[in-house]
Amino acid sequence: MxxxxxxxxxxxxxxxxxxxxxxxxxxxxxxxxxxxxxxxxxxxxxxxxxxxxxxxxxxxxxxxxxxxxxxxxxxxxxxxxxxxxxxxxxxxxxxxxxxxxxxxxxxxxxxxxxxxxxxxxxxxxxxxxxxxxxxxxxxxxxxxxxxxxxxxxxxxxxxxxxxxxxxxxxxxxxxxxxxxxxxxxxxxxxxxxxxxxxxRMPHTIRLLTQYISAAIADPSNYGQYYAFVPLFVILFLAVIWVIAFMNDSERRIPVQYAKRVVGRKMYGGQSTHIPIKVAMSGVMPIIFASSILSIPSTIQLFMGTNVSGFWQSFFEAFSSTGWLYSVLYFILIILFAYFYVTIQYNPIEMANNLRQNNGTIPGIRPGKPTSDFISKILSKITLIGALFLAVIALLPILFGAVTGMHNLSLGGTSIIIxxxxxxxxxxxxxxxxxxxxxxxxxx
Structure with a gap:
């Protein structure tokens, strides 16, 4: 770089x-x-x-x-x-x-x-x-x-x-x-x-320094931060490596083009592949899911902080530290990943383009079998990519729930971005x- x-x-x-x-x-x-x-x-x-x-x-x-x-x-x-x-x-x-x-x-x-x-x-x-x-x-x-x-x-x-x-x-x-x-x-x-x-990185570094200072000042109550702060740094670096690795990962579908004679020249006959990236949807499913789950917070903006009763329970349920938010976040990321891939890829059109250019996938007949084969691969790759995004997005939430360090501004979404x-x-x-x-x- x-x-x-x-x-x-x-x-x-x-x-x-x-x-x-x-x-x-x-x-x-x-x-x-x-x-x-x-x-x-x-x-x-x-x-x-x-x-x-x-x-x-x-x-x-x-x-x-x-x-x-x-x-x-x-x-x-x-x-x-x-x-x-x-x-x-x-x-x-x-x-x-x-x-x-x-x-x-x-x-x-x-x-x-x-x-x-x-x-x-x-x-x-x-x-x-x-x-x-x-x-x-x-x-x-x-x-x-x-x-x-x-x-x-x-x-x-x-x-x-x-x-x-x-x-x-x-x-x-x-x-x-x-x-x-x-x-x-x-x-x-x-x-x-x-x-x-x-x-926001200086703010996060300042918070980590405050946690260490609290552990030094009162080890009996805040001694756990001696382990939590280094663990956060290790997870941060590990997540960066995993994201960089997954960003370049792809599934290659082999394609063989038949030879054809046009006049005195022969065309085709080469072997190539169709690259399908594992993280093909990028961060878009996370942004989609975050936009949907931000609707309760937008309602809260109109109502202010002085709420009680039903609305207080409603906002607490959809807080990013609550279990309901995490479950919905996970489900929406999976759904939007499939939705985004459905918009971007059309297996039937891909199969038709291959047939028009005399290209075939080895062992797969042209036409509907080819489109079904591509759909099956897309479904598997999308599931792997969606689970990867969901785990990265939920990891900071789980880390905050276990350690109580909710105010760290660098989450999985920000690291992916x-x-x-x-x-x-x-x-x-x-x-x-x-x-x-x-x-x-x-x-």
Whole structure:
């Protein structure tokens, strides 16, 4: 990885792209530290400190935003609205025929879908910003209200300014991601997500240091942290290795092309394979499942912290530290992994393409037997990949349940995103370097 960065830095064009991407990241981090007006910052930090200690869904949103959510800054909504918008448009493209036809119209159709995605992103940012404002308005910390104005025209004006600031931050982050795609090294939205998660690493290191300090100060009560903190570090490194290994793992289906004579030349006859990656769906099933399970936390944003009775039990059941959340999380990851693969792969179309190109899988007859064989392999590979994602996603939850260390911001989802984005970015940089070193046919 470091060699790739060094080689890319030696190329002037790529060096400009890297510097532009770093500039956007710096702007993003500045925006993540500018709080919106009309809020009591001290009371807000106290409230979000108690939220992060519980490890619920709100702390997950704070992790994705790089700490901007807890501080109610301009970029508090993070890139979650854009991710959810992309997911919605991807699903609607399959379900709605006009959008499906638009997606098949080439570059023009993709531009129109991208425009619709931007409008949906702003709408979702407006909804989430409104929900977050109601959460802040209805919440208090040690008797101090978070919102400075809670009645009269001042409250209406403050609400409009705060909600519009959150929405504008969402639009600016979407624009910055697109600028990285156009003028930077690419993979813009993922780069911003990567930067936000990396920004939380000092917070995690500080928490680990506090656990060790507590164990040194009072070994009788906190001596277990002598083992838990090194165990967390070992698991963190092991998970990174497993994710990198699984990211490159694939099942290769052998394909043999028959020889055919066209004029005086003979074509075909070569042997190749169809690569099917084990982790073909990437982190998308986890994001899908997290989006579904974040609905209760969104409801909680509107209702605030002062709830009791049924709603208190409901929110506790769907807390990320509860057993119901873990069970639903596991099931939804499996289901969405199969759903995502169903969208991406069509075994019947793959079998037809093989037959049209005189290709066959050794030992399998063309047509329906070939499509059934590919479907069977896809089902097995998808199950392995889905179980891998589910275990990685649930491992931090189980670790927190056993050790009581719920407030560590680096979970399985964030590690998968970190490793996946880093590997994809390196591959993009390598491909761009290959294009610049390729001399072409004329030489």
């Amino acid at each position: 470091f060699k790739t960065i060094k080689n890319a830095w030696s190329i002037p064009d790529l060096r400009k792209k890297i510097l532009f991407t770093l500039l956007i990241i710096v702007v993003f981090r500045f925006g993540a530290t500018i709080p919106v007006p009309f809020l009591d910052v001290d009371a807000l930090q106290g409230l979000m400190g108690t939220v992060n200690e519980t490890g619920n869904a709100l702390s997950y949103l704070d992790m994705l935003s790089g700490g901007a959510f807890a501080n109610a800054t301009m970029f508090a909504m993070g890139i979650s609205p854009y991710i959810n918008s992309s997911i919605i448009m991807q699903l609607l493209t399959v379900a709605i025929p006009p959008l499906e036809r638009m997606a098949k119209e080439g570059e023009e159709g993709r531009k129109r879908i991208a425009t619709i995605t931007r409008y949906v992103t702003v709408a979702l940012g407006l909804i989430q910003g409104t929900a977050y404002y109601f959460y802040l308005r209805n919440s208090t910390y040690q008797g101090a209200p978070i919102a400075l104005y809670t009645s009269g025209w001042e409250q209406v004006f403050a609400a409009i300014v705060i909600i519009l600031a959150f929405t504008a931050g969402t639009a600016i982050m979407m624009w910055m991601g697109e600028q990285i795609n156009q003028k930077g090294i690419g993979n813009g939205i993922s780069i911003l997500l990567f930067a936000g998660i990396v920004a 970190l490793v996946g984005v880093a590997l994809d970015t390196m591959k993009q940089m390598e491909s761009q370097m290959m294009m610049r070193h390729y001399k072409g046919f004329l030489d």
